Amino acid sequence: xxxxxxxxxxxxxxxxxxxxxxxxxxxxxxxxxxxxxxxxxxxxxxxxxxxxxxxxxxxxxxxxxxxxxxxxxxxxxxxxxxxxxxxxxxxxxxxxxxxxxxxxxxxxxxxx
Amino acid sequence: xxxxxxxxxxxxxxxxxxxxxxxxxxxxxxxxxxxxxxxxxxxxxxxxxxxxxxxxxxxxxxxxxxxxxxxxxxxxxxxxxxxxxxxxxxxxxxxxxxxxxxxxxxxxxxxx
Numbered sequence: 001x002x003x004x005x006x007x008x009x010x011x012x013x014x015x016x017x018x019x020x021x022x023x024x025x026x027x028x029x030x031x032x033x034x035x036x037x038x039x040x041x042x043x044x045x046x047x048x049x050x051x052x053x054x055x056x057x058x059x060x061x062x063x064x065x066x067x068x069x070x071x072x073x074x075x076x077x078x079x080x081x082x083x084x085x086x087x088x089x090x091x092x093x094x095x096x097x098x099x100x101x102x103x104x105x106x107x108x109x110x111x112x
Numbered sequence: 113x114x115x116x117x118x119x120x121x122x123x124x125x126x127x128x129x130x131x132x133x134x135x136x137x138x139x140x141x142x143x144x145x146x147x148x149x150x151x152x153x154x155x156x157x158x159x160x161x162x163x164x165x166x167x168x169x170x171x172x173x174x175x176x177x178x179x180x181x182x183x184x185x186x187x188x189x190x191x192x193x194x195x196x197x198x199x200x201x202x203x204x205x206x207x208x209x210x211x212x213x214x215x216x217x218x219x220x221x222x223x224x
Contacts (some may be wrong), residue, residue, distance in 0.1 A: 034212065040154070043202060044215040088153050092213075099145075099168055100213060104153045 002028050004093050006103035013081050014108050018078075021076040021106050023091030031093035033074040035065055038105075050074065054104045060084070086110045115139050116216035118203050124222045125193055133219045143167070144186035145204040145213065147179060155162045155202070160220045161186050162208075204216030 013019060025031065035047040039045045048059025057065040065076045074091060091103040116137045125131055137144060146158040147167075160168040161180045175191045191198060203216040 032211070036215075043217045044155075044204075046212055046214070049212055090155065094211070099157055099160055102157075104151045105155070107153070 002095050002101050003027055004091055004101050004103040004108070006089075006091055006106050007081070008106045009104070010107045011109070013108070015083055015110055015112050017083075017110075018079050019081045020077040021091075021108070023074045023076065023090055023093070023103060024070050025074070025091075025093045025101075026041070027072060028093075028095040033065075033067060034092040034094070034100065035059065035076050036090045036102075037087045038090065041084070044090065063076045079105070081103070081108075083110050083112050089093060116203055116214050118207055118216040118219050120219060121217060122220050122222075123134070124224065126224055127193055127195060129193050130189070131202055131221070132187055133221075135186045135216055137184055137203075137205040137214070137216075139205055139214060141205040141214075142183055143211075144180065144183070145188045145206075145210055146186065147187050147202040147204065147215075149200040149202060149209060149218070151199070152183050159186075167201050171198075171205075174217075178190060193221075193223045195223050 003026045007022045009077045033050040036044040037047050048057050050057045050067045058064045089106045092100040094100050143162045145160045158172045159178045163183045166181045177189045179213045180186045200218045200220050202218045204213040206213045
C-alpha cells in the first residue's frame with residue numbers, strides 16, 4: 001500500500017538552529033512530492049513541491065527540500081529557523097492515482 | 113481574492129442533527145476534495161470529485177454525502193451527527209489528482 005512516513009512527530013528548536021524534517025514514502029513509480037505547512041489555527045499552505053528536474057527544490061520562507069530517489073526520501077530543511085516557523089509540517093506524495101497521500105505531520109516548536 | 117472558500121468557519125451542533133458545509137473554488141480547477149483533520153492533526157481524505165463526478169470515496173460512513181452541483185462547488189452534508197464527527201474539515205482543489213492541492217480555511221465542527 002502507498003504510504004508516507006514522517007518520523008519526527010515533535011521537534012523543538014531554538015531560534016537560529018538548523019532544521020531537517022524527514023519524509024519517506026513507499027515505492028510507487030513516478031511521484032510528485034510536496035511539503036505543506038499549517039500555522040496554528042490556519043489552513044494548509046504549500047511550502048514547496050517537486051515534480052521533476054533538479055532534486056534540490058527551494059520553496060518559500062527559506063525552506064528547501066531534497067529528493068533522493070534511491071532512498072525514497074524528500075526531507076525538508078531550513079538553515080536557520082525563526083519563531084514564526086512554529087507550525088505543523090506535512091509531507092505529501094502524489095502517486096499515479098487521483099489523490100495525495102499525506103504523512104502524519106511534524107509539529108515544530110521554535111523558542112526565542 | 114479567496115481561492116478556496118468554505119462556510120461556515122465554525123459549526124457547533126447537537127448529536128443527531130444534520131448539517132452541511134459548503135466549499136467553492138475560483139481557481140478553475142477540475143478536482144475538489146474533502147479532508148477530515150482529527151485532534152492529532154492527521155489529515156485523511158474523505159472524497160474527491162473530478163468535474164462533478166465522484167472519484168474517491170474513502171470508506172466514509174454513508175451519513176456523509178458530498179454533492180457537487182458544478183465543478184467549482186463541492187458541498188458536504190452530514191446526517192445524524194455523532195460525537196466522533198468533531199474535527200476540522202478541509203476542502204481543497206487541484207487541476208488534477210496528483211497536482212498541487214490548494215486548501216480552504218477549514219470548518220471546525222464540534223458535536224455536543
